[in-house]
Amino acid sequence: MTYEFFAQTDRGRVRANNEDAVAVDREAQVAVLADGMGGYNAGEIASGMAITYICTEMSRWLAQAGTTPPATDVRRALELCVENANHAILGASLSNPQYSGMGTTLVVGVFQCDRLILGHIGDSRCYRLRAGVLQQITRDHSWLQEQVDAGILTREQAAASSNRNLVTRALGVEPHVQMEVNEFQVAPSDLFVMCSDGLTDMVNDEELADLLRTPGSLEEKAGLLIDTANAHGGRDNVSVLLVQAAAGGKKRSLMSRLLGSA
Template sequence: MVRSHNEDSVFGNPHRGLVILADGMGGYNAGEVASGMATTVLSTELENAFVARSPDTPEADGGRYAQAAIRDRVARANAAIFNAAASQPQYAGMGTTLVLALFHDNRLTAAHIGDSRLYRLRGDALAQLTRDHSLLQEQIDAGMISAEEARHSQNKNLVTRALGVDPQVETEIHDHEVLPGDLYLLCSDGLNDMVEDDEIALTLQSLGANLELAATQLIQMANDNGGRDNVSVILVKVLREFPAATGWWAKFLNCFK
C-alpha cells in the first residue's frame, strides 16, 4: 500500500520440493535486483545439484548432502550479488534476506539469512522455525526489550545479516521432521510486521485447505493493517509421506506462492 515497487522475489518448484523467498534492500531498484538474483541463482544451482546427486546422500561428517549443497550455493549467490554491487555504482550496498525450504525424505531442510521467516502449522499449533537475524531479536535475546515492545519499536527492519552485503555470509541451516498435514508458510516481514502470529495461525487453521485463498487472505490482512512494506508469502501443504525412495515430490506437496 506504500511502496512504489516490489523488492520481494519468490520461487517454487514442487517437483523438486524447493521453495525460496527473498526480500531485497537497497536504493532505486537495487533491492529488486538483489532478491531476483538470489532466487534465480539459487533455484538454478540447487535444481542442478539435486539432479546430479540426491539431497539425502550421506556426507563424510554424518550429515546429508542437502545442507552442504545449500550452504555452497548460498555462498555463490552471495558472491554474485556482492560482485554486482561492487562493479555497478547504481547497485552499491544492495542485499537481500533469504528463506529457503527443501522438502526431502520426510524432512525439511530450512536455510535463512535476515528476517524473512518460516512458520509451521501442525494441528492447531503455529511455530516459527526461523529466528530473525535482526537488531530487535538481539535485544530480545539480551533481555533489553520484550517481544511486545519489539512489535512497536522504531528499529524494525534493521537486519544483522543479509545476502550480498559482505564478501562472506553465514547461512543458518536446520533440519526438521515433516508430518502429513503440516502447513508451512514462508513470508517476508511485510506480513509478520503487519499481522500478529495468532491472526496468521487463525487464518491458516480456517483456510488451510485452500492455499490460494489463505495466501490471498494473509496479504489482504497485511494491507488492511497499513501495508507499509511489500508482502510475499509461499504456502506448502504436505499431503502424505514422501520417503527418499519415491522422489516424486509433486505427488506429496501442494504449493502456492
C-alpha cells in the first residue's frame, strides 16, 4: 500500500489568527492535526507544540523500530509520544502566565502497509471515504456527543446547538489525558480526511461526502473543502489533512525482484 498526503489550513473568515496546526512526515507516514484553545495566542502555541513534538518523536521511533513493527508496539509508542506532549504543553501553560489554560484537540494517524493506527482527543475528526461512502471513524469527546449518546439530544438537535465546541478531553490541560486509539484495515482507494471542527461545523456530512467524491487531486479537494467552509461563514479556523491509499509499493519483494531478473 502506498499513501499520498496533502494538508492545508486556513484562518477562516472571522478569527484574527489561526490556532489550528497540521504536520505530515511522508517518509514515516505520520499525519497530525491539532486545534488549539486558549486566550491570546496560547491556542496557537499548544497546537504547534503538539504537532511538532508528536510528529518528530513518532517519526524518530518508527525509524528505529525497523520494518513493520507490531501494531501493539506502534500503539504504545504513540501513547507515550502523546503523553510526553501533554506534559510539555501543560508545563508551558503552568510556567508562562500568558499561556495559562491553553490546550488542544488532536487527531494523529500512523499508516503502515494496510493498517492505520489512529488516535484522537477532543472533537477534531477523521473520516474515511470508501467506495463512495463516507464514515466518521472517530467519536467526538464532547459534551454534545455525550448528550446524544445518553439519548437526551438527537443528532439534529446537537448540530443546531450553541454548545458545539465544549470538549470533554483536551491535550495539555490535565496531568493525564486519555487518548482513544483504534486500528483500521486500509483498502486500496480509501481516502482518509482529518479535520478540525472549523470544517465540520460549517459543512455537514452529506455535503462533505459530495465534495470528496468530486474528481480532482488531493490539493484540489482540500481547497474545495476549505472554500466551502468559508463560503458557509468560515466562523473558525479550517484545517484539512487528506491521505489517499493506493495498491502497490515503492519496494518490490525479494521474490518479485528475483523473478524480474530471471
